[in-house]
Amino acid sequence: MLVVQKYGGTSVGDLDRIQNVANKVAKTVDAGNDVVVIVSAMSGETNKLLDYATHFSKKPPQRELDLLVSSGERVTSALLSIALQEMGYNATAMTGRQAGIKTDSNHTKARISSIDPTPMQNELQKGKIIVVAGFQGINENGDVTTLGRGGSDLTAVAIAGALNADVCEIYTDVDGIYTTDPRIEPKAKRLDRISYDEMLELASMGAKVMQSRSVELAKKLNVDILVKSSFKDEDNNGTLITREENVMEKVLVSGIALDKNQVRVTVFGLEDKPGINAELFNKLADKNINVDMIIQNVGHDNKANVTFTVPETELELTKEVMKDFENRSEEISYDENIAKVSIVGVGMKSHSGVAATAFDTMAKENINIQMISTSEIKISMVIDEKYGELAVRALHEAYGLDK
């Protein structure tokens, strides 16, 4: 088998942990596999380098920033290769450039444009373990670029795709994807398998294990992702993120997600002029504000009430955009005390009654539902923030996820 493994910042957080990763890689090789490893910077390194940069400039030039922070992953890749060679394994470290990773010139959040698999294939044919510095590539000028948040996961998925690997293992500090956050509901169960689409709905909703862009790329390239723990040796089967048809037991509901970092924005009495809604959401989109749920009701006097949610981190930016609409509406209110609870599952597509169960459960607990939005495989409800955990536990039980 050709196995791609990715180890994140906490997994390589100090020299002992890097040795631990070397042992894991060696074990995979001993089991008869070819292995390509992708590593992040040692935890804390990237932030230290960013702090250095902001010492000189509040807005450091992004080309230089990429040259700066990319050094963290290079260090880890060299160290892991040294550790493996000391153990008698034939390993070679590669930078993003050497691994053939080309990107666009969008510094600090570049997109991978192509991967030339030849250099890696040549080394694999020589029987080498390849250790790639994640998170980075070069643009067409030969300048170093970085891939932004989740960039090392993205590197791993892209390389797994380019090399047609059998599996892309993502080692992290949790041992898989759970039916809900175990800190909220201790009865939460680890899922053996989950489809790309379900994972995307969960990822966009506060299940922080994988960034959406990596799951999206895996779906596009048809790469199986196996999320496992770096720190467990036993009982570490992880969760496989794969195509829907590979998820055998099509459960009705796979998981419940809770997102408490949303703000509800309500515009009362917005002027009922054609295109005013489009103008509002275009202006938010121009500022890259991530609008999630949107609801519109007709109000009195033919004026409309529009409600939507945005992430808390984008609240200030949202308030700026909304200034334009203060004269064209009666009132704009912001409510940070909300929580979004989401029920995700591919089984919903073919089963009715899932939504009814959700509403029943909320009613039984006397929780008022403020907003509802649904997709083919998801139902989201906005409720009062203080009931968030209660709602998760009640729904987790109602759909039998603890069984």
Added chain:
Amino acid sequence: MLVVQKYGGTSVGDLDRIQNVANKVAKTVDAGNDVVVIVSAMSGETNKLLDYATHFSKKPPQRELDLLVSSGERVTSALLSIALQEMGYNATAMTGRQAGIKTDSNHTKARISSIDPTPMQNELQKGKIIVVAGFQGINENGDVTTLGRGGSDLTAVAIAGALNADVCEIYTDVDGIYTTDPRIEPKAKRLDRISYDEMLELASMGAKVMQSRSVELAKKLNVDILVKSSFKDEDNNGTLITREENVMEKVLVSGIALDKNQVRVTVFGLEDKPGINAELFNKLADKNINVDMIIQNVGHDNKANVTFTVPETELELTKEVMKDFENRSEEISYDENIAKVSIVGVGMKSHSGVAATAFDTMAKENINIQMISTSEIKISMVIDEKYGELAVRALHEAYGLDK
């Protein structure tokens, strides 16, 4: 003018010092110059990375080691470029690869094989300040290589040569080359100018300011080196290392050097067989042992006494080599309590009497001379270690260097 400036590890030792370097570069640009800056890693960084590597392996693979330690200079180059851009200057950071520096594959002590000046020339034409990560290049496989000790100086000299720069300024923690070590003789004077050959004799002899290989390259490429202090703003004219014909005032003696890190090895009664001397020194050379002075006297019974000096750091290795000769000689002795005092000056070439003054001075101070060796521009004497500083002061005065 096109000015190449190199700032060493202590000059960029922390963020404030990097800002200080940015100010110095800016001043040079404001004075109407084009500037290419070469930077070392922040002091301590390279050692930290080497410590990381030796945590995993006593003898880390050198290719990986180069990838590892080269990251230190990259960090500094990015930070300095950020600082300059924040001050409103048009700067760009370049790695060794981007600066067109090709080397052989002799990892951790590579030699520069060529520099393609085009990428740097293009940026200079756009009016940019170029900040190059020193100490590194790439080999023909595209792997990162490093240039070994003094590698950033070497980068600066090589770039100054490739760009045909007007001067190569080396900023360091001393403000120039002195007639002798001011810690030994407070009356020591800074030299305005010194020839390449004089500097080479001084460098090989304990004046630690510049590595010989950089001075040799400067001589070969005809690059003027100006050694200055990073920390002084006033009275910082430095010392120009240049061609002999540019050293106007051809003083008899330029400087006195003291080297206390030599060991004297004496082989008594070495078998007088043809080629045995050649065998001895070839075997030392094979181990890269840096033999300095050699003296041979005919001993009794037609057996020879051979005396030579080696650096203290290479004593153990020397003893190993000498095992081969224990059966073919009467006794081998090692004396670490020696000092080598050297008098250097291009003026010697055309003046006699320089040696006589040296011997007179030693006699007056009752210092016994154990070995003597001379070149066109140098006289070296080995004496008892405890008289080292006394000899330096006496010679400094005898040649009027304090005037």
